[in-house]
Amino acid sequence: MQNSSLFCPSNVDYWFIYYCWGGFCLFLLIQVRWVSVISQRKIIHLDMDAFFASVEQRDNQKLQGLPVVVGGQPDSRGVVAACSYEARQFGIHSAMPSSRAHRLCPQAVFVAPRIEAYRAVSVIIQQIFRRYASEVEPLSLDEAYLDVSDSEMFAGSATHIAQAIKAEILEETQLVASAGVSYNKFLAKIASDMDKPNGLYVIKPTQGERFVADLAVAKFHGVGPVTAAKMHRLGIQTGRDLRAKSKQQLQAAFGKSAEYFYNIARAIDLRPVCSVRRRKSLGKETTFTTDIADINVLREQLIELSDKLWQRLERDDLQAKTFTLKVKYANFRQISRALSVAQTIKQPSEMHALLLELLLRVELGQQAVRLLGVTASGFAEQGLADNRGRQLELFDVSDKL
Numbered sequence: 001m002q003n004s005s006l007f008c009p010s011n012v013d014y015w016f017i018y019y020c021w022g023g024f025c026l027f028l029l030i031q032v033r034w035v036s037v038i039s040q041r042k043i044i045h046l047d048m049d050a051f052f053a054s055v056e057q058r059d060n061q062k063l064q065g066l067p068v069v070v071g072g073q074p075d076s077r078g079v080v081a082a083c084s085y086e087a088r089q090f091g092i093h094s095a096m097p098s099s100r101a102h103r104l105c106p107q108a109v110f111v112a113p114r115i116e117a118y119r120a121v122s123v124i125i126q127q128i129f130r131r132y133a134s135e136v137e138p139l140s141l142d143e144a145y146l147d148v149s150d151s152e153m154f155a156g157s158a159t160h161i162a163q164a165i166k167a168e169i170l171e172e173t174q175l176v177a178s179a180g181v182s183y184n185k186f187l188a189k190i191a192s193d194m195d196k197p198n199g200l201y202v203i204k205p206t207q208g209e210r211f212v213a214d215l216a217v218a219k220f221h222g223v224g225p226v227t228a229a230k231m232h233r234l235g236i237q238t239g240r241d242l243r244a245k246s247k248q249q250l251q252a253a254f255g256k257s258a259e260y261f262y263n264i265a266r267a268i269d270l271r272p273v274c275s276v277r278r279r280k281s282l283g284k285e286t287t288f289t290t291d292i293a294d295i296n297v298l299r300e301q302l303i304e305l306s307d308k309l310w311q312r313l314e315r316d317d318l319q320a321k322t323f324t325l326k327v328k329y330a331n332f333r334q335i336s337r338a339l340s341v342a343q344t345i346k347q348p349s350e351m352h353a354l355l356l357e358l359l360l361r362v363e364l365g366q367q368a369v370r371l372l373g374v375t376a377s378g379f380a381e382q383g384l385a386d387n388r389g390r391q392l393e394l395f396d397v398s399d400k401l
């Protein structure tokens with residue numbers, strides 16, 4: 001005989017079902033509300049077009065219409081920092097060795113970077129951004145995210161705000177910017193790249209998922225060439241392919257980045273626009289014209305380099321506890337050594353002592369050195385830096401080799 005209670009729920013069972021159903025509906029409501037709040041955000045990503053090269057063309061009429069490369073000279077071992085759209089047509093791009101850029105386009109004009117000129121423009125555009133948005137997150141000299149969700153300008157139209165910002169930038173700097181408008185940072189950044197130069201591209205909340213599904217993963221912000229190649233090997237070509245992978249599959253293949261990939265495949269990015277962007281590290285490096293084997297010359301170069309780093313630290317009002325030395329040998333092998341101290345470094349002489357100590361810990365003499373780099377990190381809270389003088393105690397250091 002069958003147990004009838006299995007088929008005829010008791011009153012208790014009904015209550016249990018009602019509770020479950022009620023809970024499920026509440027969960028759905030919260031989800032819908034949450035999704036609507038998230039998709040109501042209005043984010044603009046603004047990015048100057050071919051920034052350094054455009055400033056050079058603006059300031060020197062002779063360069064207008066020409067392939068311009070900002071960076072190292074072709075006979076040096078320098079690289080391309082930026083190039084004009086005319087130069088890009090020859091396949092030149094940033095980070096390419098200048099010698100290769102010259103081979104691709106022998107008529108290209110090579111110009112040394114004028115960082116102060118770029119900074120001056122950056123100050124102007126940042127001021128313009130702040131006229132339109134209370135939350136502005138600069139990414140570099142020529143790029144920023146703006147959160148205009150609460151703006152009442154142009155009846156709250158982020159697209160019109162972006163248009164107005166682009167117009168003001170053109171008027172005040174005679175330079176052109178591209179804007180991406182969407183409901184999160186990930187989509188806004190991709191959007192600003194869609195229609196360059198002088199672009200304005202909008203991805204609406206109803207279009208986000210479809211847009212990501214059709215996009216090649218290599219174009220995703222946060223997917224570099226190595227990750228893209230790995231995704232291709234796994235059969236992931238587009239956002240749609242990425243979305244088809246489970247969280248577990250992504251975790252197995254990409255570890256910590258799995259969560260990020262899982263979300264962006266669904267056009268989800270909850271990162272807020274943060275006006276105060278806390279820098280985690282600051283570095284300077286130099287590639288020598290000829291490889292250096294002499295330790296005394298390397299010491300001099302290291303001091304020179306660390307003084308440049310110190311200038312930046314002072315300018316940005318940063319005080320660091322950790323310094324890292326990077327050495328690239330003539331055979332391109334690279335090693336890093338770091339030292340931390342208990343309290344932030346207050347004097348350049350303290351930093352010199354720390355870096356020279358690190359220089360003793362790398363293998364010198366056997367191999368000539370091609371590149372030296374120094375990085376400061378472990379910053380004190382800005383504005384809370386301890387200003388009391390302090391003697392460096394090298395015995396105090398915790399070695400992070």
Ligand SMILES: [Mg+2]
Pocket residue numbers: 047048049050051142143
């Ligand atoms: Mg740019």
